[in-house]
């Protein structure tokens with residue numbers, strides 16, 4: 675297998691506690707759904723994702739839930755190519771938190787935007803506090819993608835990570851960033 679067959683990307687999954695970050699990632703990587711709630715410390719999963727006819731080896735970092743007082747961990751900002759910011763459609767507070775987390779990332783990185791997908795998890799629940807229109811309005815404001823998912827029903831789970839790669843590659847193409855040759859790096 676040629677050594678340059680995989681492009682590597684790092685994706686961080688952030689959001690409030692218990693919004694379903696781990697369930698989303700585990701459903702995507704392992705095709706299983708976790709019914710019980712086990713608070714995450716941190717887990718990194720690796721999965722090859724095909725996007726636009728190419729294979730990308732992606733590290734997906736499932737983080738511990740954040741709150742407004744959490745300080746953004748440098749590990750979740752340095753070397754990260756794209757973000758999946760998760761809220762629960764049944765929790766307005768968790769939706770407000772994605773904006774806070776996004777602003778912390780922007781501040782930390784000193785950038786105007788970062789490749790991001792806003793994910794409204796638990797779309798199977800009928801009791802809602804966040805509409806799809808509210809999420810779309812925030813996504814348009816931040817210039818990111820958005821989607822609603824259910825890890826429980828396995829709805830739109832794959833699309834989250836395809837959208838994230840699309841956001842990452844859009845940014846790379848816009849900046850004309852070249853992929854380094856195998857075993858080398860490019861200083862921009």
Ligand SMILES: Nc1nc2c(ncn2[C@@H]2O[C@H](COP(=O)(O)OP(=O)(O)OP(=O)(O)O)[C@@H](O)[C@H]2O)c(=O)[nH]1
Pocket residue numbers: 690691692693694695696697698708709710711712713714715737738739740795796797798799823824825826827
């Ligand atoms: N109805 C519904 N419940 C879900 C869904 N995804 C996760 N849950 C439930 O929500 C709870 C929390 O899920 P987790 O995946 O552990 O949440 P988390 O965001 O990783 O939590 P932290 O590790 O504390 O940050 C669990 O009881 C899950 O079974 C979903 O799509 N629909």
